[in-house]
Amino acid sequence: MAEIINLREFRKSRERTSKSARAAENRAKSGRNKAEAARDRDAADRAEAEIDGKKIERGESDRPADPK
Numbered sequence: 180m181a182e183i184i185n186l187r188e189f190r191k192s193r194e195r196t197s198k199s200a201r202a203a204e205n206r207a208k209s210g211r212n213k214a215e216a217a218r219d220r221d222a223a224d225r226a227e228a229e230i231d232g233k234k235i236e237r238g239e240s241d242r243p244a245d246p247k
Contacts, residue, residue, distance in 0.1 A: 211219075
């Protein structure tokens with residue numbers, strides 16, 4: 180026979196697990212000094228700038244003419 184499960188307790192245990200995972204992420208993110216935070220921020224900015232630099236912009240001359 181199957182084990183009887185209290186759904187309320189199951190839901191609460193799942194929420195506790197979720198909250199503890201989120202708390203661990205916040206501890207890792209907030210538990211850094213200014214130099215580490217600045218390094219991560221600079222790395223993200225450099226990555227974004229690199230992606231923006233590789234985008235191809237299209238102008239009026241790049242568009243095909245209307246085939247009338």
